[in-house]
Amino acid sequence: MDSSFEQKKPDASYVGDVMKMSKLGKLLNYASLVKKQTGKSYFQQLSEIARLSSHERHLGIEEYYELGVFDDKSYSGRQKFDCVGWKASYEIDKNLNHDYWRATANDKVLNYALLQHYGFPIPDTFATYSPNRRCIGSELSLNSEKDLEDFLLHSLQFPVFIKPIHGSFGRGTYSLISYDAPLRCFIDVRGEKVFFADLLESCLTRQYRGMLFQKCLQPHEEVQAMIGSTTSCVRIIVAMTKEGPKIHMAFWKMARAHNITDNFCMGESGNLLAWVNKNTGSIERIVSGLWPNGTEVPRHPDTQQELLGKNLPDWQQATSMCLSAAVHFPGLKLQHWDIAFCRQGPVLMELNTEADLGVPQFLGRTPFLDATIKELLVNT
Numbered sequence: 001m002d003s004s005f006e007q008k009k010p011d012a013s014y015v016g017d018v019m020k021m022s023k024l025g026k027l028l029n030y031a032s033l034v035k036k037q038t039g040k041s042y043f044q045q046l047s048e049i050a051r052l053s054s055h056e057r058h059l060g061i062e063e064y065y066e067l068g069v070f071d072d073k074s075y076s077g078r079q080k081f082d083c084v085g086w087k088a089s090y091e092i093d094k095n096l097n098h099d100y101w102r103a104t105a106n107d108k109v110l111n112y113a114l115l116q117h118y119g120f121p122i123p124d125t126f127a128t129y130s131p132n133r134r135c136i137g138s139e140l141s142l143n144s145e146k147d148l149e150d151f152l153l154h155s156l157q158f159p160v161f162i163k164p165i166h167g168s169f170g171r172g173t174y175s176l177i178s179y180d181a182p183l184r185c186f187i188d189v190r191g192e193k194v195f196f197a198d199l200l201e202s203c204l205t206r207q208y209r210g211m212l213f214q215k216c217l218q219p220h221e222e223v224q225a226m227i228g229s230t231t232s233c234v235r236i237i238v239a240m241t242k243e244g245p246k247i248h249m250a251f252w253k254m255a256r257a258h259n260i261t262d263n264f265c266m267g268e269s270g271n272l273l274a275w276v277n278k279n280t281g282s283i284e285r286i287v288s289g290l291w292p293n294g295t296e297v298p299r300h301p302d303t304q305q306e307l308l309g310k311n312l313p314d315w316q317q318a319t320s321m322c323l324s325a326a327v328h329f330p331g332l333k334l335q336h337w338d339i340a341f342c343r344q345g346p347v348l349m350e351l352n353t354e355a356d357l358g359v360p361q362f363l364g365r366t367p368f369l370d371a372t373i374k375e376l377l378v379n380t
Contacts, residue, residue, distance in 0.1 A: 281315025
């Protein structure tokens with residue numbers, strides 16, 4: 001065969017050049033869109049990008065566009081220098097949250113055990129799979145693969161929400177409603193099949209370090225009327241100041257009916273984000289994604305309910321509970337609490353660190369860095 005007709009694998013340098021060209025094309029398109037939208041010339045954009053990227057916060061070129069920092073109506077003058085992207089998010093988290101405290105947030109068994117000890121409402125975990133025999137409290141303890149297999153086949157209660165002890169971004173989570181024994185598969189809330197072998201393999205994934213099996217929460221009636229029956233948490237960001245914990249920002253991660261979790265994934269999941277007034281619990285802005293593809297959404301696409309101006313129920317109770325819980329984690333100066341608004345009242349779903357701070361900044365059209373955060377950074 002003539003070797004000239006053989007398919008050759010492109011070398012790494014070629015692939016890299018193609019990716020660079022693709023990125024350059026995207027950025028040129030962004031610049032053109034901004035010029036049309038704001039009248040800001042290419043030179044003005046480039047000058048602004050240069051100043052922001054060389055600043056101590058190191059805002060990236062894509063972040064300048066996708067987080068809407070180019071918009072002078074949202075960020076005027078010096079405010080742009082208080083905007084953060086992923087690099088600054090990492091540095092802020094690194095400076096404010098001590099490494100030896102991270103396990104109290106990221107390890108769900110430890111976090112739930114602490115919260116339960118202090119009397120805060122948490123999801124009802126009825127079984128924990130842990131090869132190291134760890135558990136939150138008095139739930140069923142599954143310690144071996146055989147224990148886990150027997151439990152999944154014969155004792156699993158429905159509906160059930162399953163999530164890893166160590167996990168993020170919704171990976172390894174399941175929301176199951178039934179089991180089809182002849183097919184050896186589970187059915188999830190979307191009506192999709194989850195085969196037993198696949199679920200077992202996921203539960204045994206080493207990096208998850210075990211699994212939690214929890215009763216599904218029932219949304220507050222007002223929440224269900226607004227967005228449906230999905231469990232969609234409000235993220236409350238708390239700054240641990242010298243005067244005590246203070247709510248910095250709040251936003252609602254609205255899950256769509258076709259998704260198991262409320263993760264936003266920069267808009268790729270199809271879920272929505274809503275900016276919440278931290279004082280009143282009022283919904284002030286809803287987006288489907290980042291600029292330029294994201295749009296502002298006045299009503300929920302599944303329920304068709306108008307959402308702007310609506311108030312979350314039990315807001316003062318939720319924020320008071322969040323602030324009370326925050327004091328038990330003093331080594332985490334910047335805390336990200338996920339709270340579910342349920343029929344029995346607000347429930348603390350989990351505590352997070354290492355969050356992307358640019359997303360709530362974009363949502364609220366306000367720089368993440370304010371006097372409170374700056375003071376924390378100076379004094380830590």
